[in-house]
Amino acid sequence: MKKFLKLYFCIILLLLMSLLAGCSKKKDIVTDSAYMLGTHLNISIWTDDEKEGKQVIKECFRRISEIERKMSVNIKASDVNKINNNAGNFVKVSEDTTKVLNKGIKYTEISSGAFDPTIGRLVKLWGIGTQEEKVPKKIEIDEALKFVNYELLKKKDNNEFKLDKKGMQIDLGGIAKGYAADEVYSILKNKGIEHGVINLGGNIYTLGTKVDGQIWKIGIQDPLEPTGTPMGVVEFSDKAIVTSGNYERFFIKNDKRYHHIIDPKTGYPVQNGIISSTIITDRSMDADALSTSVYILGVEKGLMLIEKMKNTECIIITKDYRVHLSSGMKNKFKIENDRFQIENHNEDNKH
Ligand code: ADP
Ligand code: MG
Secondary structure, rough: OHEEEEEHHHHHHHHHHHHHEEEEEEEEEEEEEEEEEOOEEEEEEEEHHHHHHHHHHHHHHHHHHHHHHHHOOOOOOOHHHHHOOOOOEEOHHHHHHHHHHHHHHHHHHHOOOOOOOHHHHHHHHOOOOOOOOOOOOOOHHHHOOOOOHHHHHEEEEEEEEEEEEOOOOOOOOOOHHHHHHHHHHHHHHHHHOOEEEEEEOOOOEEEEEOOOOOOOEEEEEEEOOOOOOOOEEEEEOOOOEEEEEOOOOOOEEOEEEEEEOOOOEEEEEEEOEEEEEEEEEEHHHHHHHHHHHHHHHOHHHHHHHHHOOOOOOOEEEEOOOEEEEEEEEEOOOOOOOOOOOOOOOOHHHOO
């Protein structure tokens, strides 16, 4: 009996020791930055193994670089350029590019053509954010518009795509960063990381909760102030949050601002009063395509679209300092700068 008791206490002691050892393994932040996809990237994770954490982040950056090589218009041998340079013929592309193009086509349909992956000619013509940025002549815009038509982007099984008219160009700038963020999220999850923040140039993806179990508070950029100045805060965990804004890439000529989100109907940067549109949903690629789509659709149509979508919310800011929220945002968003005001929208939109 005595022997049995001894063994019993030994087991309890061992259990206690292992528990204490577990507690002493504190999770610390490991963070790293890079410049890819034409923007600043930062990944932060909380882990008890710093060395392994750094390796995991490196792997994420390698994956982003791989996605960039396939989807950038600035890389000669990318899948996108293969399609662009072989207009008229079907071109086989990677599984990655196929997924992004398929999503792009889906959002073209959902947004009634506001989001258009065949916008390439117009993006190149304006050259916003490049050395060649300029206000094109009307005649040049009319010419480029002839080469923007999502109906002429054809797909076949086995990852094959075709642009039906020579001179047309695909541009995935409005969606590829979202795909990259989703892939990073998967890598982190597979490595057992439970808490993290992925920030791909403003495309934010929160992994799990904060390390102390609290919900993440994410600042929404004040579109009228320098980068890093929030106008409000959203509270969400394990969600993608993506903003499209007229302050991200633009130039000013004769007091007029020309930014990088282009209306495929007119060929000009969208001017409908919106200065930023933020989408919060489960996957970053959806959030990315939708933030661009809602920006182009405008407040009314944009809100209507978001109300129809499951687990999807939006925050639209207009130049009159009004903030337009989807119905699920009401208790999740707080204004931190009084010059902004929440506009009441009819809840009848909810379907
Ligand atoms: P950012 O890249 O700054 O995060 P967005 O996600 O809103 O912003 O994407 C803007 C980019 O999308 C542009 O730089 C261009 O490459 C592309 N783009 C511009 N207009 C359209 C459009 N109507 N449909 C699809 N993509 C677009
Ligand atoms: Mg986008």
